Amino acid sequence: MEEAEPDAPARDRKFVVALGRGLEVLRVFRASDGLLGNTEIAERTGLPKPTVSRLTYTLTELGYLTHLPRFSKYQLAPAAMALGYTALAHIGVRHIARPYMQGLADYAKASVALGSRDRLAVIYIQHCLSSSTLKVRLDVGSRIPIATTAIGRAVIAAMPETERDSLFDDLRERYPQEWPKIRDGLDQALSDIRKYGFTLSVGDWQDDVNGVAAPLVMPDGSGIYAFNCGAPSFSLSRDRLLNDIGPRLLEVVRTVESLLSGRSDGPGEYEDTKTPAFQGGIRGTTGTGGSGERRRRA
Numbered sequence: 001m002e003e004a005e006p007d008a009p010a011r012d013r014k015f016v017v018a019l020g021r022g023l024e025v026l027r028v029f030r031a032s033d034g035l036l037g038n039t040e041i042a043e044r045t046g047l048p049k050p051t052v053s054r055l056t057y058t059l060t061e062l063g064y065l066t067h068l069p070r071f072s073k074y075q076l077a078p079a080a081m082a083l084g085y086t087a088l089a090h091i092g093v094r095h096i097a098r099p100y101m102q103g104l105a106d107y108a109k110a111s112v113a114l115g116s117r118d119r120l121a122v123i124y125i126q127h128c129l130s131s132s133t134l135k136v137r138l139d140v141g142s143r144i145p146i147a148t149t150a151i152g153r154a155v156i157a158a159m160p161e162t163e164r165d166s167l168f169d170d171l172r173e174r175y176p177q178e179w180p181k182i183r184d185g186l187d188q189a190l191s192d193i194r195k196y197g198f199t200l201s202v203g204d205w206q207d208d209v210n211g212v213a214a215p216l217v218m219p220d221g222s223g224i225y226a227f228n229c230g231a232p233s234f235s236l237s238r239d240r241l242l243n244d245i246g247p248r249l250l251e252v253v254r255t256v257e258s259l260l261s262g263r264s265d266g267p268g269e270y271e272d273t274k275t276p277a278f279q280g281g282i283r284g285t286t287g288t289g290g291s292g293e294r295r296r297r298a
Contacts, residue, residue, distance in 0.1 A: 021045070021047060021051065021055055022055050022058065022059060025041055025045060025052065025056060025065075026059065028045055030143075031139070031141055031142065034075075035071055035074065035075050036073055036074055037072055038053050038056060038072075041056065041074075062079070063077055063079040064076070065077055084141070092260075093114070093216070093256065093260060094114055096256055096259050096260065097114055097126060097252070097256045098126060098128065100255055101113075101126065101128040101227070101252065102128040103252075104128075104248055105128040105129055105130045106130050107248065108229055108236065109130045109132040109231065109235060110132075110230060110231035110245075111127070111128070111129055111130075111138070111229070112127070112128045112129075112227065112249075112252075113126065113127045113138065113227070114225055114227050115144075115151050115225065115226060115228070116223060116225045116226075117146060120146055120147070120170060120171065121144060121145060121146050122144055122146050122151050122155060122226070123142070124138060124139065124140050124143075124144075126140065127140050127142075144205070145205065147175075147185070147186065148185060148204050148205045149205045149213075149228070150200060150204075150205075150213035150230070151211070151226045152213075153199050153201065153213065154189070154193065154198070154199055154215040154226035154227075155215060155224055155225070155226045156186060157189055157190050157193040157199065157215055158193075158215035158217050158224045159224060168183070193214075193215070196242070196246060196250075197250045198213060198214040198246045198247075198250050199212070199214075200212050200238065200241050200242065200246070201213070202238045202241070208232055208233050208234075209231070209232060209233065210231065210233045210236045210241060211228050211229060211230030211231075211236070211241070212236075212241040212242075212245055212249055213228035213249070214227055214253045216253050216257060218260065219257065219260050220260075227253055227256075229241075229249050
């Protein structure tokens with residue numbers, strides 16, 4: 001089910017409705033989509049088709065959409081993609097975190113991701129895989145449910161109470177039948193975060209996928225992120241998540257937070273920044289060296 005157009009406050013004179021609708025049109029394009037026509041866009045946004053037709057025409061004229069007359073459909077144009085790449089380039093945490101995420105991915109033979117909230121989902125802004133074949137292969141830009149995944153629950157756990165309550169209201173309205181079960185999972189996640197510093201998802205999102213996640217509240221107040229580590233259930237049991245991978249993931253989070261706060265200067269002089277001595281989230285292990293990027297400590 002697609003997310004509906006966001007409600008603009010009825011008396012908010014600063015809110016530009018036309019701009020909001022245009023951005024909603026751009027949002028409906030997903031990585032798995034080929035081309036979308038005005039009818040499909042109207043269904044996804046809940047906007048009238050004549051309104052969508054005017055918006056897609058305008059976005060095409062501005063270079064954000066490409067119109068393919070043969071199919072009477074649209075696809076995102078390079079100008080729209082440039083916005084996303086520019087935004088990613090300015091999210092410094094993803095670059096700082098990457099070597100530590102890769103170390104954990106290689107250790108766990110799993111997927112490690114960094115994400116932040118996007119309405120009722122979490123969007124991946126960084127993603128690392130081990131060389132092992134995984135059943136679940138997501139990538140930067142992927143969106144997964146916020147309420148039933150470990151990474152989503154970790155984000156929720158770090159939210160201010162008022163924001164969390166508002167999100168719970170939205171989830172209750174969107175999923176009235178599933179809400180009691182969803183709420184139980186969220187309550188357990190909040191308890192896990194208080195007890196362990198991380199939370200688990202054992203078959204909650206997909207039956208055969210397990211994961212663990214921990215939140216990161218940016219020291220400068222710029223937002224809430226979360227890291228996760230996940231793999232097929234036969235590879236990551238609940239016991240291993242709780243006693244091995246979870247603590248290692250938490251150490252990754254603490255290290256990244258320390259770097260962001262200026263309390264640590266990261267890898268030492270000429271140390272390999274692609275395969276750091278800090279392997280799998282545990283300090284003190286031996287580095288592998290290698291021919292990765294090297295840099296001097298500032």
